[in-house]
Amino acid sequence: MKNILKITARICAPIKIGVSLWLIIFFSLCNLYSFQECFSQDNQTKGFKQDLVIAEGEEALFEEAEDYFEDKNYLAALPIYLKLFHRYAGVLEYKYKAGICYLFKTDEKHLAVEFLEEMLKKKLVAEDLHFYLGRAYHLNYRFDEGIKYFTKALRQQNITDERKKEIERLIANCKNGKILVEKPLEVKIENIGYPINTKGSEYVPVISADEALLIFTYRGPGCTGGQQNEFGVADPKGTYYEDAYMSYKLGDTWLAPEGIGQNINTTEHNASIALSSDGQKLYIYKDTKDKSGDIFVSELVGNEWEMPLRLNININTDAWEGSVSLSSDENTLYFTSERPGGLGGKDIYKSTRRDDGIWDEAVNLGPAINTPDDDDAPFIHPDGKNLYFSSKGHSSMGGYDIFLSTLQDDGKWSKPENIGYPINTTDDDIYYVVSANGERGYYSSGRTGGYG
Template structure:
């Protein structure tokens, strides 16, 4: 290059960039060289170098082709220009041109063995791409967009099976420590290191991602996998001593995780181990490793969880999966048999492609693989694929033109012909209507009359839990708060032919033993602050109101108010209410029926507030006082509020809220064939120490019982009450 007339700063920058280029640090070399080229576009060698480096940037493939074509036209004898042009045409889907130039390159007589091998691999990619590109699948690939993707790098998305939470690896200006050198010291010319970020889907939109502070350090920290229930998060860390190992962290709730601990057992070695995936039962881990003895560079292995909670029994998945090239990023679907992974071998259309293989359950091996096809796969890297439980949505990172950053996360509407078959059980755990976090939920496999633990999980934020079950079995799902609170239900997947979902709420309530007592005397000279309902002799209307407070006491609705009525006259009289002094202002209102109603205490927003005031008025001597409901200026009965859908029972409301929230996190709700709330008749409440299906035990009911205190019961009612104490 003719640099005599260049400014000294340009020459220094050029030398620095070329040094970085020779060291293989293309990410730092590229922006320097690109800027110099803008000022010296006629320099052929500079044009060639920028064109070649543009092949490393998915957003620069068009520029790479333009610059390499111009360089070839100016000097067709540039070393390896035919090979570089073939790559550029390949990345730009011009496969015939790519094949023409790679054949020209291979026809050269003095190719080194390495150059010849690389060219033959590229030719194979080009031929595979022509076939796959000509027969696209029905998949639709979309950039996930902001706020997940930025102008920096986002990759390796991992999701909970309900698609409510996504954790991914980020590398950019928000990375902890900023730009650093190899010694992890601040350096304006250094690089950003990997960090782990998390986002939740709220009303079907991803929230602004946040870093997981307990995991991120100034070094590389990358998310590589998450258990289907979202409880275990697997991390890749490189401490500079080993070649990179797998760590595990556990969810604490509120998007917080424990500090990562190195995986115990034989998964990690002195070689690189960089990605993994765990089965829904938590007992098998698939992982990629560069350890000796494999079929190529990176191979995929599986490990088994041993009784001492370490990983062992390492097995290579064999040559049906592994090739002389690299295999990486395994993902085992919650169905337990469908394995996705990325490979540079098989019939890849370029670099890493995504493949699928299904286990032969007769011997638990994988015997064949299938390329998932274009447009999921491209001539560039396509890797780190994960699939929702339904099989409707996939997520992965891809280097595609017109992305937001260099590496972006994409969502795929798969439209696969063959979808996984499994069941997703979801719900939440409540005690006294309060969401309970970090509560164990255990799944038992029922076989030949025996129950063995299949999997275990814990509730997370808002008391939620996720369970993934394979087809062909019968399970019992049990939640135990302690020795006093236990509930379970049975789920069968024996006849399951497609993906289904079930929702179940575990609801426990503290129960006070009811006490029957005689009616206490009423002292009209004193006013109790808030007399309990069970100390008063209520009339039928008041009793009905009391029952409604149990399910709807705290419901607030716009336009709905309550008043406590103490009298009503068609022709108002001089009504005396001196005995109610101190209980609020007495007002009159007239509704559609023409009656003038006397109310006391003003407007109340909830039925519970109104009824509490009603009890005070009764205690003060106004025995017939009752709660009056008014909706948008008209009187309504409490039963009308139920019919109108304004009043929904607490249990039903919780179920609706959780189901709605679940469905807003995944757009596959419309395709769910069954979203069923398990009825009380399907529950199997057992003692925690007993797991035999045919045993009958007596447990306190998990729903609130009604106190009979203060109510005079007839003989028949007393008999029913005694039975309820034993068998309620």
Template sequence: MVKQVQLYFIFLFTLSTFSESTFAQYESRGVAFNYVDAESFFNAGNYYDALPLYEILMAENPKVVEYQLKIGRCHLHLTNSPEKAIEYIENIYTSKPKTPDVEYYLGKAYALNYQFTKAIETFEKAAKNSKTSVKLKDEIPLLIQQCKNAIELVKDSVAVEIINLGNIINTIDNEYSPTINADESTLIYTYKGTKSIGGRQDEFNREEVNGNFYEDIYISNKLLNAWLTPQSISDSINSKLHDASISLSPDGQKLYVYNDTRDFSGDIFESKKENGRWTEPQSLSINSEFWEGHAAISPIGNFLIFSSDRPGGIGGRDLYSAVKQTDDSWGEIKNLGSTINTKYNDDAPFIHSDGVTFNFSSEGHTSMGGYDIFESKIINDTGYLQPRNIGYPINTTANDIFFFVSGRGNAYYSSARKGGFGQQDIYVINVNDVITSKPVLLVKGVVKENKNFTNAKITVRTESGKDLGTYYSDISDGKYQFYVDLNDFYVITYEISEFPSQIESIDATKYTQYTEIEKNINFVSKDVNINGIALTRENPISPIMNLKVNLSNKDKTINKVYMTDEFGKYDFSNLPNDEYYLLFLNEEDEKIIVDSTYIFKGKVTMKGIPYSKALINDMPTDEDGNYRLEMKKHYYGVLSGTSSKLDEMSPEDVMAKFGDQTAAGVIFKVQIAAYSNANNYNGKHLTTLGTIEKTILEDGITRFTLGNFSTLRAAKELQLKAIAKGQEDAFVIVFIYGKRTYLDELVNTGVFK
């Protein structure tokens, strides 16, 4: 069983390229050990490291046929140099035609290089040759049939563009088995190379200077259509053994992984994202004492297809189904039958967003060489449509496996094709014209409790009451997403503790093609209290009684007035938790002296607890909930008809009109925090965005800012980057000749036009 685990993750994945850098990765133990190490690498399926050793050996002993044949066989698996397989093996066949098995390997070299007629002729000779081993002769009928299949598939090729994900994701090492969430904002994949936690190990997981690298799982998130630098996913998942990504649920909350087990059988595990962290993977109940290597889960999470080599199957590896039980275990395990499974290997299933279409890889059916990717339909848990090959050039004469498709129709898979950055690279292909899955509706959004992200329970049902699954928003960013069909009406219930449920309805019948809709949910408690005191800045500073203090929110759905008492105090209670409040004066108030400056200072609380980072007139409260404002003419008359010219403009219109304007003395910055005690702020997570500046204003509060920009658009782009790094309350501020002002004041005074 040891060898089997190694071969699954190395033979299938290390269809690698060869370069001179190989020599730098091998630590020579002397000439005497070169052959031992070469054989060790070769027998483990690590052709990338075996090749340079055989080349060293052949340079020293050029007449040794074994070295030449092993070099040729290495090139059969290093798909960036398939033509060299023909070069080496043809040379042996010409000079020493009686070499055992040489015709068999020459046939494979021709097939790999799309010389199918020559391959068939050579395989037929090998089948009759007594020098061909019995085991290899048994494979020849399949290889001949694959060549015949390939001739037809190449004639009827499909038009697709295969795009490399780029050097942020792909390196000189191996990246493969990609999996994504529904909106393609998170990519999880398997990495094998110099950064592997386990380093080089032997087949018993012991450190070995010239052993094989073991797999780890990496994750990257997309920001502004660009992938961020990948990171090791979690110490709770990655270990010194093999850890490989298999499948990610559409909402990105459940990850299925392959783990080595201590008895070397290899099993499928599930990790859940809880409180923003991945849990330690738990073994699925489908696992046996035999090998289970890959799995696909249906969009609503109640049906599973997995691969196993357990006894009683039709071929080597077969596909099986399982149904989620009421206790959340998996049961009712069934072989998918002879429509899907062949007497060869069938592996790597993937279930599409419609819950009906599924792909898998097979060496049988109409494969054109190695594993090919096929499409079928799930009729029920025992019935499936006859598979069809999805075509060339997606499928090739090498192994094509691990195909993961979004609802948008973008397929992510790995390949060692020419033009990559290293060995296995990850590619994306739009397969909307290739795959026949039905279009679906992707429902996504963000759930907040007050202004904080929360872990909401989201239940989806049809209008008739059919349960379509339960989902949870991610507490780290509030995001959720799920698929529904286009042929029904849906009722979505959002629940968090201590709040009444919120219900949304969706009529999906009005959509005819793949569509994404956004439903952002905010649970707002009416427990916010804003109190304070109004002071005049005349000498001496004194409270103002009977002054009408006005309060509104950003959307102006709240409009309240409070008249200060004899101490100048005001108190607004039972407010919803909006992200933005505006305190202002009415210039018609007889207490107002126009053009005078007033000071408002006070505290914001929620449920009696100080409420930090609440926005009052664009200024966040400190960690104790305190705020201090200078009330100038800018904040007079908001309700009396002197509103800003920006009030009726959408954010997009504001950006289009003013985003690129500049003016003398005008500077834009991004405020990321405000603290009365500057030592309480840690901005390490934002240091890659630039130098963090500290400014102490008259109110004694330290403001932390990033950037100095002449345009609003440049500052807005930096704000979005800060938000993506977790500073969700970052906002743009503006100064004119070093004095804090506001965009609408620049507009109202004609600085911006």
């Protein structure tokens, strides 16, 4: 079960927004939305033979678990594999698959170690056992053991170039983690709590200047699009489609969140990704017909958000565009794109507003910020100089870590610095935003201790 964490921090460099920093964390990244995955998987794990399922009616149950697993819906597959194993304890493959699924269950990742270690002791022949055991050790901060089994996995015959690259990155994550955990920040972390966080997924928080309004992306029961399969057809076994939700703060209490309105929330994916400093413009990620995804903006008129308008072709392309941050003067837009010509999968770009109000041609922020891995979720501080973003590259200790880079007087970005452990974890830590007064930050994390 996930709990809400709040951080009271006395932090030295590289966080340069004051001595005392409060961070509020959202949890629930395991069923992340269309443009963000929790873990890289290439589904090299082989399916089981049908004859492992021996009782009448079990074949359908087995196939259901396999379908969920292949679709990376690990939390749906997990209870089915556990049920099968409890019925047929001699079939180790069921427990092996359950162990892999536990890698994605944020409140029980330690069970991945327990299950996969048992498979090793019982000499289960599984092509990727060393890889997944390395993942389990890494996620549970047992870095030396993680490196040991990742190294064994590298010796596997017929290893693909993609898997080899992934393992090499994970070994680097373990080495970075060893350094970061030796110098922990003095922080107290608290989950933002119910009613914001639920057993669904809540992420990408955006906050008004006075911190009285919180807008975030929600994925779970009650969403406008409900559950859909990969073809966009209603399916009770499908994944929930996203909505934008909002909550107001009364004193120290967040009120029950509600959908932001039918002009924004549709049956497609709709994610809130940024709010202008005056609170009048909300930037939205929306699915497009080709499912690549684009950035839209909605303006607040009275108490209602207007129909979102797509940003121009200098921002949106035929590729995916997602995360965005607007400078306090609203003249510079930082955003993420997978367009051709970048340095990796996701890169961060910048566009400035022309005198006629049109966003100019986007410019890649270059190798100082972007890496061959994914770089995402930019947030430009109101001072216009400090850029926070999340990256799977640089000195990440696992998944996305939050980094800080400062714009120098010569117009170049400083070397990004990992903002440190335990803010960053072996899991995904992303969508970091800072309050207007610089005293608090809000972000999404897949760390142990969440609700969903």
